[in-house]
Amino acid sequence: MKTDKTLISTSKFLSLVLRHQPEVVGMNLDDEGWLDINDLINNANARGRKLTLELLHEVIATNDKKRFALSDDGLRIRASQGHSVSGVDLKLEEKTPPDILFHGTVAAFIDSIQANGLQKRSRNHVHLSADEATATRVGARRGKPIILRVAAKAMHDDGHQFYLSANGVWLVACVPPQWLRLPKPSN
Numbered sequence: 001m002k003t004d005k006t007l008i009s010t011s012k013f014l015s016l017v018l019r020h021q022p023e024v025v026g027m028n029l030d031d032e033g034w035l036d037i038n039d040l041i042n043n044a045n046a047r048g049r050k051l052t053l054e055l056l057h058e059v060i061a062t063n064d065k066k067r068f069a070l071s072d073d074g075l076r077i078r079a080s081q082g083h084s085v086s087g088v089d090l091k092l093e094e095k096t097p098p099d100i101l102f103h104g105t106v107a108a109f110i111d112s113i114q115a116n117g118l119q120k121r122s123r124n125h126v127h128l129s130a131d132e133a134t135a136t137r138v139g140a141r142r143g144k145p146i147i148l149r150v151a152a153k154a155m156h157d158d159g160h161q162f163y164l165s166a167n168g169v170w171l172v173a174c175v176p177p178q179w180l181r182l183p184k185p186s187n
């Protein structure tokens with residue numbers, strides 16, 4: 001059993017490699033976002049980042065948001081969502097969302113979101129949460145959270161495609177302003 005510090009630091013390293021910059025270990029993600037586990041271990045160790053199969057398995061199993069997944073044969077690893085690397089297609093099945101999904105953000109972004117809708121910014125999708133508590137935690141990463149409600153089912157029925165990641169995050173290309181509801185001002 002590794003310390004929490006090692007597990008968190010390895011999770012952050014894997015997020016960097018598997019979502020954003022596989023080049024830090026001299027690798028490219030395949031077109032569905034996978035890396036061969038043994039190559040990843042060897043390349044990371046060659047660059048001074050200590051990785052073992054046991055540590056990877058422990059991070060995958062214990063990660064608070066289940067951020068990483070193994071292929072069915074256990075030979076490859078990928079991030080379940082959050083990518084900014086272009087050209088990665090997770091090949092998720094389209095799925096009908098519930099009536100309402102949630103997005104946690106902060107006040108500084110609200111004017112722009114009202115004008116332009118939710119945009120994916122640096123990532124490959126807009127990320128939406130199935131419940132308000134999760135959206136609150138997402139928003140709180142940036143400050144006092146503001147929770148937007150997305151009329152997801154109506155938006156889906158209007159032709160927008162929704163995907164559910166392996167770790168329960170809803171993904172969509174954008175949310176135009178007409179599908180967004182802001183909370184009522186509290187004062």
Ligand code: HQG
Pocket residue numbers: 065067082104105106109110112113116117118119120121122123126127128137138139142169
């Ligand atoms: C905002 C974490 C201005 C948006 C979380 C957000 C999530 C706009 C920020 C996952 C905008 C993008 C993703 C617009 C959107 N104008 N700002 N038109 N449209 N924004 O980090 O959803 O721990 O790319 O509100 O838990 O915050 O990494 O997206 O504040 O699941 O696994 O632009 O990342 O998961 O920020 O978070 P992000 P997010 P992990």
